[in-house]
Amino acid sequence: MSIEEELQQLERFARERYIPVMVEETRRLLFETVRAARPSRILEIGTAIGYSGIVMLTAAPTATLNTLEMNETSAAIARDNFAAAGMSERVNIFVGDARETVPLLTGRYDFIFLDGPKGQYITFFPYLDSLLTVGGTLVCDNVLYKGLVEHIPDDPRHKHITVARNMRAFLDRLTADSRYRTTLHRIGDGVTVSYKLSD
Numbered sequence: 001m002s003i004e005e006e007l008q009q010l011e012r013f014a015r016e017r018y019i020p021v022m023v024e025e026t027r028r029l030l031f032e033t034v035r036a037a038r039p040s041r042i043l044e045i046g047t048a049i050g051y052s053g054i055v056m057l058t059a060a061p062t063a064t065l066n067t068l069e070m071n072e073t074s075a076a077i078a079r080d081n082f083a084a085a086g087m088s089e090r091v092n093i094f095v096g097d098a099r100e101t102v103p104l105l106t107g108r109y110d111f112i113f114l115d116g117p118k119g120q121y122i123t124f125f126p127y128l129d130s131l132l133t134v135g136g137t138l139v140c141d142n143v144l145y146k147g148l149v150e151h152i153p154d155d156p157r158h159k160h161i162t163v164a165r166n167m168r169a170f171l172d173r174l175t176a177d178s179r180y181r182t183t184l185h186r187i188g189d190g191v192t193v194s195y196k197l198s199d
């Protein structure tokens with residue numbers, strides 16, 4: 001099966017089970033950004049069933065991927081999917097809560113894809129910043145979070161208000177950081193692409 005067919009099959013699998021994977025436009029942006037960056041070590045927060053991981057490893061055919069996932073069932077499915085794509089030897093899946101696993105990470109990465117718990121981006125940022133090489137790329141999905149980040153609800157009891165506020169704090173911090181050159185893409189649920197210019 002070609003990688004394209006494999007991805008289509010994964011999309012169907014995810015859709016039928018209400019498992020979140022990225023939309024087509026985001027997939028294209030991620031693929032092109034990875035291809036241009038030519039990373040050798042990729043870190044991902046939020047593996048799900050391995051869809052975005054397969055996209056990134058296809059775009060960077062010699063790269064390795066460390067990917068973090070809390071849900072054991074998803075991680076097991078991802079493991080099978082990486083194997084079916086012939087990528088097992090290039091992937092390590094760390095199963096556990098990223099709030100615990102991220103602070104334990106060592107080494108440096110030249111590409112980081114942040115797509116895990118949406119209320120935690122602001123907490124992860126200092127760790128990811130220290131893990132990312134100068135010249136490296138940070139891509140973050142869902143930064144507009146259902147449109148709520150630019151229109152924070154007035155009702156303090158709104159179901160998503162804490163996530164929306166945290167994501168807003170993250171987006172403000174990232175875009176104000178002069179060490180990064182960040183572009184916000186208004187596609188899907190909002191995606192930032194940030195190039196790290198200095199430590």
Ligand SMILES: C[S@@+](CC[C@H](N)C(=O)[O-])C[C@H]1O[C@@H](n2cnc3c(N)ncnc32)[C@H](O)[C@@H]1O
Pocket residue numbers: 020021022045046047048049050051052053068069070071074096097098099115116117
């Ligand atoms: C949007 S999905 C990732 C989609 C995937 N990157 C893709 O596009 O194929 C987010 C994933 O983060 C995982 N997740 C949520 N909270 C987490 C946490 N605290 N630690 C690790 N993973 C978490 C969820 O189980 C889910 O699989």
